[in-house]
Amino acid sequence: MPSLAQQLIHWHKHHGRHHLPWQKNPDPYAIWLSEIMLQQTQVNTVIPYYQRFMQEFPTIRSLAHAPLDSVLALWSGLGYYSRARNLHEAARILVRDYQGQFPDTRETIQQLPGIGRSTAAAIAVFAFRKREAILDGNVKRIFSRYFRVLGYPGDSLIQKQLWKKAEELLPDNNCSGEIETYTQALMDLGATVCTRHSPKCSLCPLEQDCSARADNTIDQL
DSSP: OOHHHHHHHHHHHHHSOOOOGGGGOOOHHHHHHHHHHTTTSOHHHHHHHHHHHHHHOOSHHHHHTSOHHHHHHHHTTSOOTHHHHHHHHHHHHHHHHHTTOOOOSHHHHTTSTTOOHHHHHHHHHHHHOOOOOOOOHHHHHHHHHHHTOOSOTTSHHHHHHHHHHHHHTSOSOOTTSHHHHHHHHHHHHHHHTSOSSSOOGGGOTTGGGOHHHHHTOGGGO
């Protein structure tokens, strides 16, 4: 297993987030819903919406059969309403084409409305223990700083470079849940330590080998 993955898995055991409501529910639907809600939205904001949504629409079928207006009303205040529309449309597709079952491969998940490569990978990891790499905004920031990847992370060449890193760093196997722990650790590190502003470098398990920390370019990366 790559050293970075080992460090993060060890760090997560003591410092990661373990009590988020969707972590207690192995249902792929619950994991999918949480990943969509967490796109561009803070965890503390998402939690009450997630809980209300799961209470009102506890299954893919209940969401698919609900009027779109009801879905949007429950989403009200969370923002980025295209997420709710795509969620509803994807639920209808799952009922129509997959008998209400969630597909278990990243490639198939990615074909659903509103799901990009990184979100599809996260769902595949947490719901089906697949060996897939994620690269959301937090992870881009961690890798850009750690490896001193210069340039705008949204640029296609930079993205390609970051995806290569993300795939290379994956734990070799998942016999003890390393993939899930490592993926969650990346998310937690970016959300709580390697933040965009005022990162808590002294608390970071990667500090000693971080290129941006070494040459004082954290604010630029």
